[in-house]
Amino acid sequence: MTAHISRRTLLGLAGAGVGAYLLAGCSDDKNKPGGPQTINWWHIQNTEPMLPVWAAIAKEYETAHSDVKIAIQPLENDAFKAKLTPAIQGGTPPDLFQSWGGGVLSQQAEAGLVKDLTDDFKPLFDSMLPAATKPFTIDGKIYGVPFDTGMIGFWYNKDLFAKANITAPPTTWAELLDTVRKIKAAGITPVSLAGKAKWPGHYYWAYLAMRIGGLGALEQAGKDKNFDTPDFIAAGQRLKELVDLAPFQKGFLGADYGTPDGQAATMGNGGAAMELMGQWAPTVQNSSSTSKKGLGDKLGFFKFPTVDGGKGAITEAFGGGNGFAVGKNAPPATIDFLKTLVNAANQRRSAATGAVLPAVKEAADAITDANQKIVAETLASSTGFQLYLDQAYPPAVGQQVNDSVAELIAGSKSPEQIVKDITQVAKTQ
Template sequence: MMRISRRSLLGLAGAGAAGLALGACGDGGSGSGGAAGGTIRWWHIANTDPMLSAWADMARRFEAANPGVTIEITALENEAFKTKLTTNIQAGDPPDIFHTWGGGVLAQQAEAGMIKDLTADVGGWRDQLIPAALDAYTIDDKVYASAVDTGMVGFWYNKELFAKAGVTTPPDTWAGLLDAVGRLKSAGVTPIALAGKEKWPGHYYWAYLALRIGGLDLMRQAAADKSFAAPDFVTAGERLSELVALQPFQTGFLAAGYSTADGQAATMGNGKAAMELMGQWAPTVQKDSSAGKAGLGDKLGFFPFPAVDGGRGRITDAFGGGGGFAIGRNAPAKAIDFLRFIAQPDNARIEAKTAGVLPVVKAAQDAVTDPNLKSVADILGSSTGFQLYLDQAFAPAVGQQVNDSVAELLAGQASPQDVAAAITTVAKQG
């Protein structure tokens, strides 16, 4: 049984699928066979500007410094990326460099021999990273990816809409959140924006409620037992059902994407909803998705997921993840050099400033100047525990079932008991 560290790091979110090939003069070649040069196939999920262009520029600079190397980029939206990567992995043809959230998915890829053991290589720049940077990518004391960014999920809220509804302070209890939802609805404000179509944003609610009710021990026990039958998971569904009963989401949320023109981020960024539960990248995507690319500016605030009365979890326990890059089994040697290049402080600063992420490179911490991002960093910095996204912490089939079952609960098509039972069935099969 593989041991997977529980602390994690966080990835960027993106919109519609896109592909971009970067050509450079040189000897061409293939990404397989371990040649010093050749073509490096790089798959990532920063598929919208500004980071799409920033990554492309970084690749061009690396090509210029390494004659004979060509970096071929494929940039995909989260779910499209997962589907395409799964297909390639099953065919025994992983990309040379690809995004990973760590956890159970990375463990399966390592067990199947699809990725390189980077323990010795990452040792060359490990001291540049924050202490917990590589935990999510460490399996049986071996490192299988290099970290890029870190963060957590919480509630982003529109201060102006809260004031309109008479909600003077962000709620710090679940009962307080439900009360705020009621006040917002009474004021004619849509309380929460949600991308129901994409499913992964919905699982945040159930996972966070389970974390607040049962604590980190509940999650660890579920992993050990391959079971979500504990009463606390059912209770999490019951608490989420309380929210669903208030009809807090925007009209048509079940068909809404995350970063589409009329999706969750745009609904929030255009001031049409008061809250969204999302990671620290949210302000960037809100702005990019909003009319005129304006976003909410200083109207935007952040608060941690509330505590649940009687719960054993602490409000200071964080839930989220991170973004890193793994190396495919047949990648050329220069692929590892590119990871080292990305980890240079100046390049880490570019990502932090451009994409609105928390860097894992120590020297790049000074690039975090956005007040909202600093708020997330402060909360994360004082966290007492950390839980990786459930759709990444567990095996892919289990993670998908979490997303599917919670989506059914949000649509009124499954009970809290149904959710726990369905996920347990899939977990037991693994």
């Protein structure tokens, strides 16, 4: 996420009018069918516009089911992960909680901490986009349900590109570097980056590894537990080419993602020409910007460029969607509420906000935002897909990827050093 709307920020809205928080402990009462049931729900849609949508759907469900109480805990992405880790390690996961699937969900499933949802959601999965369901399907079984899908790409300020006399987005890495040079020469900050958050930085290295080595290189590295290969070293070398141009905003190493002085706000306030981010970027730019309106029609989107001589195609996408897993001791009503949350009507409702690219195919007609339509069409026509590396691999490996790429960007580790560090951690998993 590294995602998304997987990557959202706490802007003083968390908990506002959405129910009191109850720790994810499990009482006998809430597990009795027909008895009072409390569903403890942790999600990261903690800002406008999705915060009130989730709250409204929960309230409607409670009204229709007098024996069910939904206690919602909205959390910023990193705060969510920090809170979930001890809950998972203690064997007390929330009843319903944010998940990006992949290696993290796989470990939770292996530990018996999440419910097998195959029987309950197989019919629904048949109506969803394959790119959305794949990360939540493990060994043929369903352990999570997506509500959103998407990909990472470059979001850019059309006005700032015009001021730098750039007439078209770059399509190759060499062109991207030239674009950065031209933007800097025009006295404009080329790229906004949340160096403190770390996960945004890993997008560059992961995409470069994809473009250089192809999707197979990332899959093979996971199997072999070895990232100390020419393709991954080359990815670091290409990223260092960008870093050496000093393209990021002042103070980027201390910048978070969605804070008032963070990556999204820098873009939303017109303080940088580009950011590499997921489908949720416009929404967070808007909510983080001073005007609360962001860039509007000044915002554009383009795919991550190819690398000359690389095996990967520009039609191969990197990213992921948001979904939910169900804790092992969740009350029976949790399954039914989750079905309600992701039914076609509520998927349309979520998509209409502009913050969600729906996982249910028939809800795609509710996408109205021009840029989100471009992302959806780009994803639908993609020829391959790779989940965020900090979710695709085991948690310890994903964290090391984020940490190591951050060290590379900060200039404290070389491309050759970071692959050795990541491999060392991978070998222990």
